[in-house]
Amino acid sequence: MKYRIDIKGVMIPNDYKWYYDWFGADSTAPKDVTDVLKNVQPGDEVEVMINSPGGIIDIGSEIYTMLRQCAADVKIYITGQACSAASIVAMAGYCEMSPTALMMVHCVSSSTEGNHSDMEHMAETLQIADNALSTAYVAKSGMSQEEALAMMEHETWLTAEQAKEKKLIDKIMFEEKETNLQLVAGPMFKLPDQTKMNAARKMMESGEEVPDKVALQKLKLLKLKGEKR
Secondary structure, eight states: OEEEEEEEEEEOOGGGHHHHHHTTOOEEOHHHHHHHHTTOOTTOEEEEEEEEEEEOHHHHHHHHHHHHHOSSEEEEEEEEEEETHHHHHHTTSEEEEOTTOEEEEOOOOOOOOSOHHHHHHHHHHHHHHHHHHHHHHHHHHOOOHHHHHHHHHTTEEEEHHHHHHTTSSSEEGGGOOOOOOOOOOOOOOOOOOHHHHHHHHHHHHTTOOOOHHHHHHHHHHHOOOSOOO
16 A cells, blocks of 8 residues: 655654644644654655745654655655655655755754753764764765765755756656755744743644634744754
8 A cells, every 4th residue: 555644844853743733834743744654664654845945854754764664655745845853754765856845954053051061061072963863865876974974064045956966856847947946044933932832732732723813923933844843
């Protein structure tokens, strides 16, 4: 049988999924993937469609690992963007990329606050995380870890042709040449804070519909670009 997994919108923990669903915003949580993979048998085919700006890096790693462990034949298609944590997922198997799509890789970031010791510790932690994540690019492309880390350090945006040249993908969809695009990275990714979630939960539990004003602003509220955690 053939199964499909959509990696769309921001990549978030399971317990945040209701919040994005209630606002009608695209998002992907690990449970979205496990709900599909639990039915997969050896010999089946799993198509993974990616159009995501990324999100929480742990989620990208978890989904990457699930796909690598999958007994089925996994084929990944980047249809819009595979940025940050989503680019890690794209490394999990055979991958094709639309000629109009983009891939972005960068270093892990954090919103940590505290004194100089906290910052020094976080810097060390982020470097360790970068080293760990770089192994996905190395395993897929055969590039050295130094090359992968340099690519991450410079927040590298890649067209389909450039991604293919670096062997980060296997094929360009439709065998067409991409159009070179230049985009500026968006704002830092942040999960909604607990105050917003509590307010939304009360509205949802009371049966109150999303106010028009909120509906109109939800894209502004939830618009995220890249994994920044």
